[in-house]
Every structure is written in C-alpha cells, then in structure tokens.
Amino acid sequence: xxxxxxxxxxxxxxxxxxxxxxxxxxxxxxxxxxxxxxxxxxxxxxxxxxxxxxxxxxxxxxxxxxxxxxxxxxxxxxxxxxxxxxxxxxxxxxxxxxxxxxxxxxxxxxxxxxxxx
Numbered sequence: 001x002x003x004x005x006x007x008x009x010x011x012x013x014x015x016x017x018x019x020x021x022x023x024x025x026x027x028x029x030x031x032x033x034x035x036x037x038x039x040x041x042x043x044x045x046x047x048x049x050x051x052x053x054x055x056x057x058x059x060x061x062x063x064x065x066x067x068x069x070x071x072x073x074x075x076x077x078x079x080x081x082x083x084x085x086x087x088x089x090x091x092x093x094x095x096x097x098x099x100x101x102x103x104x105x106x107x108x109x110x111x112x113x114x115x116x117x
Contacts, residue, residue: 005041017106018105022034025059025060026059033050033051045088046081048082049082056075060073061074067097067101070094074086
C-alpha cells in the first residue's frame with residue numbers, strides 16, 4: 001500500500017519522518033562535506049547541503065537516529081536547490097537499523113516515547 005507524506009502530493013512506498021540532524025557525507029575521492037537531514041524513510045533520506053552533488057553519485061553517510069549512529073551508502077537521486085534526495089544502498093543489517101530508526105521516529109512523532117521492542 002502506498003502512503004503519502006503529509007506535505008506532498010507524491011505517492012511513496014515508504015512514509016517519511018522528520019529528522020533534523022547533522023550529517024557527514026563522504027565522497028569516493030576522500031572529500032567530506034557537512035549537511036543536515038530533513039526527513040527519512042526506509043528507502044532514503046532528504047538532506048540539505050551547501051555544496052554541489054551530482055545525480056547518480058554514490059556517497060557514504062554518517063548521521064544519528066534515535067536508535068544510534070548510522071553509517072550507510074547511498075546514491076544521489078534528485079536535487080532541488082540545496083536539498084537532495086538520497087536513496088539508500090543497504091545491507092540487510094543496515095536495513096534493519098534504518099527500519100528500527102524509522103519506527104522509533106514514527107512513535108516519537110505521534111506522541112509516544114519509544115517503539116515496542
């Protein structure tokens with residue numbers, strides 16, 4: 001079943017959750033830029049950065065979820081000004097961590113403290 005993000009007319013397979021956290025983006029050539037997350041879903045994250053990234057570029061991300069720190073790979077899928085849509089490239093273990101983080105955010109944003117274990 002497709003769900004909609006409350007602020008968009010887009011149809012999405014995974015709901016997005018607000019997440020305003022510092023972010024480190026590592027490039028294959030060793031470059032590092034800092035940014036902030038905007039929202040996250042089980043399949044990707046929206047971020048704000050002040051430097052240019054190319055569509056299709058593969059990157060490594062470091063950020064925090066309520067369940068702990070995250071280090072994952074992603075690909076730049078779209079861009080609007082300084083806001084980028086990144087699609088996760090996840091291992092099964094990373095997918096479990098992201099899913100748990102989204103579940104925690106869902107519960108927190110609906111007024112509950114934590115998701116059931």
